[in-house]
Amino acid sequence: MNPFTYSRTNDAQQAVAEISAKPQAKFLGGGTNLIDLMKMGVETPDALIDINRLPLAQIEELPGGKGVRIGAMVRNSELAGHDLIKSRYPVLSEALLSGASPQLRNMATVGGNLLQRTRCYYFYDPAFPACNKRMPGSGCGAIDGYNRIHAILGQSDHCISTHPSDMCVALSALEAIVRVRGPNGEREIPMTDFHRLPGDTPERDTNLKPYELIIAVDLPAMPFATRSHYLKVRDRASYAFALVSVAAALDLDSNKTIKAARVALGGVAHKPWRAEKLENVLAGKKADENTFRAAAEAELAAAKGYKYNSFKIELAKRAIVRALSTVAGMS
Amino acid sequence: MASDSDVPFESEADGVSELSILGYLETRRKFIKQVAGTSAAIAIVPNLLSAASLDQAKTTSAAGAASDSAKVNLKINGKDYALDVDPRVTLLDALRERLHLTGSKKGCDHGQCGACTVLLNGRRINSCLSLAVTHEGDEITTIEGLANGEELHPMQAAFIEHDGFQCGYCTSGQICSAVACVKEGHANSDDEIREWMSGNICRCGAYPNILAAIKEAKTKVRT
Helix, strand or coil: CCEEEECCCCCCHHHHHHHHHCCCEECCCCCCCCHHHHHHHCCCCEEEEEECCCCCCEEEEEECEEEEEEECCHHHHHHHHHHHHHHHHHHHHHHHHHCCHHHHHHHCCCHHHCCCCCCHHHHCCCCCCCCCCCCCCCCCCCCCCCCCCCCCCCCCCCCCCCCCHHHHHHHHHHHEEEEEEEECCCEEHHHHHEEEECCCCCCCECCCCCEEEEEEEECCCCCCHEEEEEEEEECCCCCCCCCCEEEEEEEEEECCCEEEEEEEEEEECCCCCEEEHHHHHHHHCEEEEHHHHEEEEEHCCCCCCCCCCCCCHHHHHHHHHHHHHHHHCCC | CCCCCHHHCCCCHHHHHHHHHHHHHHHHHHHHHHHCCCCHHHHHHHHCHHHCHHHHHHHHHHHHCCCCCEEEEEEEEEEEEEEEECCCCCCHHHHHHHHCCCCCCCCCCCCCCCEEEEEEEEEEEHHHEEEHHCCCCCECCCCHHHCCCECCHHHHHHHHHCCCCCCCCCHHHHEEEEEEEHCCCCCCCCHHHHHHCCCCCCCCCCHHHHHHHHHHCCCCCCC
16 A cells, blocks of 8 residues: 555545645545555555544434435445435435445445445456556456446446446435535535546546535435335345446326336446436336336437446346336335 | 554453464464465465565555554553554554454455454444544454453354354454344344345355354343
């Protein structure tokens, strides 16, 4: 691990001021991804600013029934187990509990989870010479390499890696808002705009600006999200990243006609994939398997597979149908 | 970096508890020490060699600018420790290399196997992915801190009773994790225990016996 200086602050404004003066510094939250990447030599910050003691660990209702605010330092296990989340946004609780292990969930923060980096083998191991995300311009080892876990939607000739988070897939379906603070004050970033597609700059995972600190995530009120579910398909029954995952919420009338749908996919793209085409096909239709399959076909029409991951296209369609069927069957 | 002599610890403490829980491990450690001089042994068991990771850190440090050392106060198994550490030192390395609490094991060193599991303020974490310097004022419980004097923690006793290990390398992490699993209320069925213990890998495949141990200990653990 490269040498770095260490400092700690319990004030968000101070944290932003400090990182503004240290361009190569990183904020340290739970460390479950950053410390690992530093051991691998992928991340080499010259300073860590420990933000674990920032007073941003609350989960609270927003005034006027506008939803729930989650502090950036809330641990994944706290969030998954919180009554407000379990009762109003079960898809988020399920997504969190499907990720990592109990130990890691006790460490990992909401802000850090948003900033998880891809688990693409070619990115994670500097022994591989080519990775445009790790070393811009060096090429992509995955496109013609072993690409079983890679993207089928929104990828570019420069990068076919996927975003690894489960939590972010649920946040995308729930239309969450990420609140950040930078040198010029606070701003809000809708979840769908927080992460980005690789294009020709895959080294950038998000649309955060330099020196910005995530301070909270707001979940807007979504009464029908009580009827929501997270389905994760993976190689093991537990403790594995998603091959494909689906976060789904349905607003149904008494005749099981779909008034609105919110669906996002994980494991398929460089960002949590909000499935708007699918949502549009579902709107106004009867909630049944034929409808779900047609919507899944529409969403995956543009999908492109590679040598080892083409199975994901049909897998994603079937996962969508299963997740929506589960949600439709909820009382 | 301050020398170990300014740190209060009892050098026999970990040896005693480990011997009483998993007596044969001591024999294995002696064996490993004996063969560790050969390059073959180093290649096979790099993480078992106590000096390896620190030597590596020193080399990196010598090549670049040295990290500042930092002071941190920790309460480990009820005892206060004042450490002066390089910020790169993980909690696991501080426990093992500085405080000689070698019950917590370094398996993968990447948060994937759970052998390094300890309790941080009562909650289980992977000590290999946590920097020691971040834990100012925190209370940490390791496998060495579970027993009440000579009386084993019910989870330790149940692991012995049900043969919840073969080689024993993952066991201290399994036991710490299992104590937390029960305390969290996540040990109400076989499937629930399997899911909530999935962060602890056992390459010997002692899972059925680990499950049996946790089920029995659940009825005896003081929560």
